[in-house]
Every structure is written in C-alpha cells, then in structure tokens.
Amino acid sequence: MSDNKKTPANPLKSGPNRRAVLAGGAALTASLFTPKFLRAQDFPTAAVNTTGLAVTDDTVTIGILHSITGTMAISETGSVQAEKLAIEQINAQGGILGRKIEFIQEDGASDWPTFAEKARKLLVNDKVASVMGCWTSASRKAVLPVFEQNNGMLYYPTFYEGLEQSPNVIYTGQEATQQIIAGLDWVNRTKGAKSFYLLGSDYIWPRTSNKIARKHIENFMEGCEVVGEEYYPLGHTQFNSVINKIRLKKPDVIYAIVVGGSNVAFYKQLKAAGIDMTKEAPLLLTISVTEDEIRGIGGENIEGAYACMKYFQSLKNENNRAFVAAFKEMWGDDMVIGDVTQAAYLGPWLWKAAVEKAGSFDVDKVREASPGIELPTAPEGYVKIHENHHLWSKTRVGRAQADGQYEVVYETEDLVEPNPFPEGYQ
Amino acid sequence: MFSGYSMSELGAIFAMQGFAGLILFSVFVLMALGLAIIFGQMGVINMAHGEFMILGAYVTYMVSHVFQTWLPGLFGLYFFVAMILAFIAAGLLGMAVEWAMIRHLYKRPLDTLLATWGLSLILQQIYRSVFGAREVGVTIPDWMMGSLPLTDLIEIPINGIFVMVLTVAISAAVYVMMFRSRWGQQVRAINQNRVMAGAVGIDTERTDRLTFGIGCGVAGVAGAAFTMIGSTGPTSGQLYIVDTFLVVVFGGAASLLGTIASAFTISQAQSIMEFFLSGSMAKVLTLLAVVGILMLRPQGLFALKLRK
Numbered sequence: 080m081s082d083n084k085k086t087p088a089n090p091l092k093s094g095p096n097r098r099a100v101l102a103g104g105a106a107l108t109a110s111l112f113t114p115k116f117l118r119a120q121d122f123p124t125a126a127v128n129t130t131g132l133a134v135t136d137d138t139v140t141i142g143i144l145h146s147i148t149g150t151m152a153i154s155e156t157g158s159v160q161a162e163k164l165a166i167e168q169i170n171a172q173g174g175i176l177g178r179k180i181e182f183i184q185e186d187g188a189s190d191w192p193t194f195a196e197k198a199r200k201l202l203v204n205d206k207v208a209s210v211m212g213c214w215t216s217a218s219r220k221a222v223l224p225v226f227e228q229n230n231g232m233l234y235y236p237t238f239y240e241g242l243e244q245s246p247n248v249i250y251t252g253q254e255a256t257q258q259i260i261a262g263l264d265w266v267n268r269t270k271g272a273k274s275f276y277l278l279g280s281d282y283i284w285p286r287t288s289n290k291i292a293r294k295h296i297e298n299f300m301e302g303c304e305v306v307g308e309e310y311y312p313l314g315h316t317q318f319n320s321v322i323n324k325i326r327l328k329k330p331d332v333i334y335a336i337v338v339g340g341s342n343v344a345f346y347k348q349l350k351a352a353g354i355d356m357t358k359e360a361p362l363l364l365t366i367s368v369t370e371d372e373i374r375g376i377g378g379e380n381i382e383g384a385y386a387c388m389k390y391f392q393s394l395k396n397e398n399n400r401a402f403v404a405a406f407k408e409m410w411g412d413d414m415v416i417g418d419v420t421q422a423a424y425l426g427p428w429l430w431k432a433a434v435e436k437a438g439s440f441d442v443d444k445v446r447e448a449s450p451g452i453e454l455p456t457a458p459e460g461y462v463k464i465h466e467n468h469h470l471w472s473k474t475r476v477g478r479a480q481a482d483g484q485y486e487v488v489y490e491t492e493d494l495v496e497p498n499p500f501p502e503g504y505q
Numbered sequence: 506m507f508s509g510y511s512m513s514e515l516g517a518i519f520a521m522q523g524f525a526g527l528i529l530f531s532v533f534v535l536m537a538l539g540l541a542i543i544f545g546q547m548g549v550i551n552m553a554h555g556e557f558m559i560l561g562a563y564v565t566y567m568v569s570h571v572f573q574t575w576l577p578g579l580f581g582l583y584f585f586v587a588m589i590l591a592f593i594a595a596g597l598l599g600m601a602v603e604w605a606m607i608r609h610l611y612k613r614p615l616d617t618l619l620a621t622w623g624l625s626l627i628l629q630q631i632y633r634s635v636f637g638a639r640e641v642g643v644t645i646p647d648w649m650m651g652s653l654p655l656t657d658l659i660e661i662p663i664n665g666i667f668v669m670v671l672t673v674a675i676s677a678a679v680y681v682m683m684f685r686s687r688w689g690q691q692v693r694a695i696n697q698n699r700v701m702a703g704a705v706g707i708d709t710e711r712t713d714r715l716t717f718g719i720g721c722g723v724a725g726v727a728g729a730a731f732t733m734i735g736s737t738g739p740t741s742g743q744l745y746i747v748d749t750f751l752v753v754v755f756g757g758a759a760s761l762l763g764t765i766a767s768a769f770t771i772s773q774a775q776s777i778m779e780f781f782l783s784g785s786m787a788k789v790l791t792l793l794a795v796v797g798i799l800m801l802r803p804q805g806l807f808a809l810k811l812r813k
Contacts, residue, residue, distance in 0.1 A: 320780050
C-alpha cells in the first residue's frame with residue numbers, strides 16, 4: 080500500500096463530465112453524454128442485493144445520521160449539507176449502478192444513546208445500504224456495536240484520535256498522527272520552534288492528540304520540549320489564568336485543541352490580553368479550528384494563527400473550485416466549508432466507487448472492495464482508502480486571515496499514511 | 506515553577522493574575538445578578554436564565570449588523586445601544602413568560618424548575634431556527650478589543666475593564682432599586698409574606714411581573730456584555746447556567762450581598778487554583794469546597810434573619 084502516485088481516473092467514475100455537472104443546470108446534458116452510463120437493467124436487483132437491503136430496480140436507500148438539534152448541531156450541519164450535495168450530484172450523473180440514491184435522515188440530537196437507537200432503526204427497519212454519519216467520537220463509539228452486530232457500513236467524516244479500526248466503518252477524516260506530526264515538524268523546521276505549550280478541552284480527542292504530540296516532540300524532535308500541558312472542562316469560558324501561565328512560560332508555540340463554545344472564548348480573550356498572533360510570538364498552532372469555527376470566533380480574533388488539517392476551503396485546484404461553487408449554489412453564498420464538511424462530502428463518493436468496483440450493494444462485498452479505492456476527484460485532491468479503512472491524504476498548514484479563510488502555507492509532498500495504532504506514541 | 510524569573514517579571518504576572526481574578530469576579534456577578542433577583546427574591550428556579558442571556562447576545566449581534574449597514578460612522582458606539590435594547594428585549598420576554606407561565610406556578614416552586622427548563626429548550630430551538638445552528642460572530646468595536654499596557658510587562662485587557670465597570674454600575678442600580686425604591690420595598694414585602702403583602706394593598710401580580718422582567722433584563726445585559734468574551738450560539742447559555750446557580754446558592758439565595766460575596770470567593774479561589782494547578786483540577790477543587798461549605802452551612806454564606 081505504498082503506491083501513492085496519482086493514477087488516472089477509473090472510467091467507471093464520472094470522468095470528464097463531473098465538472099459540467101457541478102456547474103449546475105448542466106446535469107441532464109452531462110448524463111446524456113456520459114460515455115459509461117450504467118443502466119439498472121444491466122445489474123438485476125437480485126444479483127446486486129443478496130442480503131435484503133433497501134435496493135429496488137431504480138433506487139437505493141442510504142441513511143444520514145447527524146445531530147440537527149442540540150449542542151452538536153453547530154458542527155454537524157455542514158456535514159449533512161455536504162452529504163446531501165454529494166448525493167444530488169451522484170444522482171444527476173445517473174446514480175449508482177443505474178439506481179438513484181434516496182436517503183432517510185435521522186437526528187441524533189447530540190445525545191449518544193439516541194444515535195445508537197437511530198442507527199438501529201436505520202439498519203434494522205429501513206435496511207439502508209450504508210450510513211453517512213456521526214461527528215463526535217462519543218457518538219461513533221455509541222453506534223459502533225450496532226453497526227458491527229447488524230453488519231452495516233458507516234462513513235465517518237471527523238478527524239479523530241485514532242485507536243480504532245472497525246470492519247464496519249470507513250474513516251474519511253484524518254486520524255491523529257496524520258494531522259499532528261506533519262504540523263509539528265513543519266513548525267520546527269520553518270519557524271525554529273523549540274518549546275511547546277499544549278492546551279486542550281478535557282476529553283478523549285484533545286488528550287490523545289496531545290499525548291501523540293508530546294511523544295513526538297520529546298522523542299523525535301531534537302532539542303524540543305513541552306513546557307506545559309493543560310486541560311479545561313468542555314464549555315469553559317474563562318481563559319485569563321492560562322493566558323498568564325503561557326506568558327510566564329514563554330513558549331515558542333501554543334498548541335491549542337480547544338473545542339466548541341470554549342474556542343470562541345479562548346481566542347477572544349487571547350486577543351484581548353494583547354497576544355497578537357500575527358506577530359508569532361508565541362505562534363499559535365491548532366488542529367481544532369476549521370473555517371466553520373472561525374465564523375463564531377470572528378476572523379479578526381484569530382488572524383495569524385496556524386491550523387493543521389487536510390483541507391481548507393481556499394485550496395486552489397479544479398476539484399475544489401467546482402466543489403466550493405456547487406456547495407454555495409446549493410446552500411447559499413455565505414456558507415463556509417471546513418475540513419470535516421469536505422470529508423463528509425467524500426463519503427457518498429467513496430461508497431459509490433466501492434459499490435461499482437464490487438458490482439454489488441452487499442456490505443461484505445463493498446467492504447472487500449474498499450481498500451485501494453481511489454478518488455482523484457476529491458476536493459482535497461487525490462485520496463485512497465488504506466487497508467485499515469482510513470484514507471491516505473495530504474496534510475496541510477493554513478494561516479488564518481481576517482476574512483475567515485485560511486491561506487495554505489505548506490502541504491506535505493506525499494500522501495500521509497494513516498496509522499490509527501501508532502507504535503511509540505501510546 | 507518560578508525559578509529563572511526576575512522579581513519584576515513575577516510581580517507583573519501576579520498583578521495580571523490578580524486582575525484576571527477580578528475579571529472573573531465581575532463576570533460571575535454580572536451573570537448571577539439577574540438570577541439573584543428572580544431566584545432570591547421570588548423563589549423561582551429559572552433554568553432558562555442562560556437563554557435570556559443569549560437573547561441579549563443575539564440582540565447585540567443584530568444591532569451590530571444594523572450599525573454596520575446603516576450607521577458605519579457610529580459603529581464604535583453601537584455596544585451601548587445594544588445593551589439597552591438587550592435589556593428591553595429580555596425584559597419584555599421575561600414579563601411575557603411570567604404572564605403566560607410562571608404566575609400559575611408560584612405556589613409550586615419546584616414545578617418552575619421543570620417548566621423553565623422546558624422553556625430553555627424551546628428558546629434554544631427558536632434561536633436555532635431563526636439564527637441557524639452555527640455560532641454567530643459578533644464584531645466588537647476596535648476600541649474595546651486589545652489591551653492596555655500599564656507597564657512594559659503588565660497588560661490589562663480592555664474588555665475586562667469594561668465588564669468590571671458595567672458590573673459596578675448594574676450592581677449599584679440593582680441595589681438602589683432594591684433597597685431605596687418603593688418597588689424594592691414591595692418586592693421584599695412579597696418575598697417575606699405574599700398573602701399579607703396583598704392584604705395591605707400591594708399589587709402583587711404587577712410587582713411579580715416587573716421583578717421577573719427586570720431580572721431577565723439584567724440577564725440580557727449580561728449576555729450582551731459576554732459577546733466580548735464568549736460565544737454566541739443557540740446553546741451558549743448552557744455554558745453559564747451551572748456557574749450562575751452555584752454563585753447564587755452559595756451566597757445565600759435571598760441576599761444580594763451574599764451573591765456578591767460568593768462570586769468573589771469562588772472567582773478568587775478558582776483563578777488562583779487555575780494558576781497553580783491544571784484547569785480541570787481547579788474546577789473540581791472549587792466545586793468540592795463549595796459542596797463542603799454548603800454541607801456545613803446549607804443556607805449559604807449570607808442568610809436573611811427571619812423569625813420562623
């Protein structure tokens with residue numbers, strides 16, 4: 080699985096016409112002229128669906144399972160929008176194996192038992208062929224037994240702490256080592272950073288991520304040290320004390336993994352305390368602030384901070400230009416697209432590619448076909464599914480601008496291999 | 506922890522840390538004052554307090570947009586207009602809620618807990634439907650951001666000073682209204698004996714409605730001020746509700762002075778411990794101490810002396 084060169088598009092995938100489709104009204108024209116237009120009658124339902132999934136002669140039903148009410152609605156709304164866009168685009172191209180995708184959307188309501196209950200409903204009652212869903216690790220952990228028991232397939236979009244690999248999940252976001260190591264190396268190499276202050280909200284993702292960061296800084300980066308590590312309860316809104324501690328320690332880098340409402344409070348107070356991030360003394364590097372979060376924080380409050388993730392809305396490639404245009408056309412001009420939103424967009428496309436490679440909707444066959452699936456049309460650029468169900472992807476560093484967008488300042492040369500169980504980091 | 510620092514550096518850090526404690530104190534007082542009026546004086550457990558605050562924050566958000574679009578020249582001053590409108594909006598909503606819901610529950614104080622909790626969920630969903638599920642960014646005028654360099658080493662956040670001044674002003678106003686005005690006298694009379702107060706001719710219904718409205722209005726102003734230091738989203742109110750009740754209960758529910766004293770104790774304890782320990786541990790120790798003290802003194806720090 081070390082072959083990460085770009086390969087030409089699989090002809091089964093949409094090929095040259097995808098951009099025309101994305102451009103909007105040209106959908107019909109595009110499907111008429113698509114050379115490899117798959118027709119449902121070539122794939123009889125009895126053959127492509129041997130396990131009783133919700134597949135008919137002209138439709139296939141999948142599930143969307145996110146929180147549209149409750150605390151997490153803030154974050155998960157973007158994912159739902161991206162998934163619906165992908166489904167619409169796939170349908171405009173003629174669907175999957177000649178079948179239109181229909182979806183059943185359930186609301187996890189930011190409540191983990193509700194997630195499990197709704198997942199069971201989707202798999203057992205609705206017999207959906209796959210599910211795009213979940214956002215927090217807690218919700219994923221809650222639905223995991225349901226998916227494994229009922230042999231469902233979940234496409235999970237969020238960057239997360241790793242330490243998991245289920246046959247019933249495809250992880251379309253980055254796991255922790257992919258996201259963390261490249262950024263730390265970059266800040267050390269180009270900015271000469273030697274001392275780091277680790278800060279996070281107090282739950283599993285920031286703690287695991289900071290553990291990986293600390294191991295990397297102490298064991299693999301010469302002459303570098305961690306001068307402080309701190310966690311604050313979720314929803315904490317007063318950061319003046321820790322800001323004073325940071326002043327006292329004078330680190331080169333503040334490594335921040337603060338999430339949710341705390342995020343807004345942290346950056347506003349950092350700015351109010353006179354720490355100007357554009358001066359880079361100290362420099363701020365985060366892995367938890369996407370364009371979505373900046374809307375709440377305010378671009379002027381985070382200008383100059385660096386973020387390390389795999390996707391930024393400002394990426395300059397053809398795929399991304401088309402994706403951003405289509406997203407805004409569907410959901411409004413004032414929308415912003417963060418890392419997770421893009422990863423959620425990949426879900427339906429990766430599933431489509433796997434189904435077409437397998438020639439079947441059966442979950443077992445889709446799983447078998449998944450490793451090695453390539454998606455050269457991804458907005459982030461080329462991605463490929465690893466045998467461990469995570470994606471090979473590039474890692475990028477962006478610098479926050481006052482207008483709420485990131486300017487990409489660095490990108491890894493090669494795709495970074497996903498390694499959910501990193502040795503030497505646990 | 507302090508080796509390798511010069512005395513002046515340490516002095517500067519401690520000065521700034523002391524100031525951080527004072528800011529936290531102001532924030533606690535500001536968010537607890539409205540609840541102290543409603544819970545302390547009326548005995549209504551208002552679980553929707555945080556949502557009234559966020560209403561104030563959303564009003565600020567809308568006013569900032571109005572000024573940006575129509576009056577860009579006066580943008581630096583919009584915050585004062587926003588605070589007044591936040592008071593009015595939250596106050597009116599509070600009076601409507603009192604009329605529709607709370608007044609039927611005065612004889613069943615525990616039921617107000619469930620009713621107002623339901624109200625908080627309804628308000629959250631309304632905010633989500635109207636303003637969207639995502640947090641909104643409130644642009645703060647430039648002069649209110651940034652810090653004031655007192656010396657080379659000591660920098661004081663301007664929004665912290667702003668919150669402190671606002672807290673003093675509102676506390677003074679509430680004190681005057683409560684203890685120097687006729688309305689305050691009536692509120693205290695009703696608090697002590699509702700039936701008797703009615704019998705001597707106090708319009709208890711009107712006073713209750715006004716009290717609840719003022720309590721909610723103060724919450725609205727607090728919410729407007731917190732757009733400077735926190736987030737504005739449908740569920741942001743939840744971030745404040747626990748600390749708010751903690752401050753009011755610890756201080757002694759019926760005493761405004763108790764609320765201020767308890768805000769001071771909790772904020773100083775928390776900010777000092779945050780400096781020497783990790784953030785989560787500071788919170789744990791603060792809560793433990795509060796639980797311990799409330800076990801020894803269930804009525805809170807300050808209690809009204811009443812003949813039972």
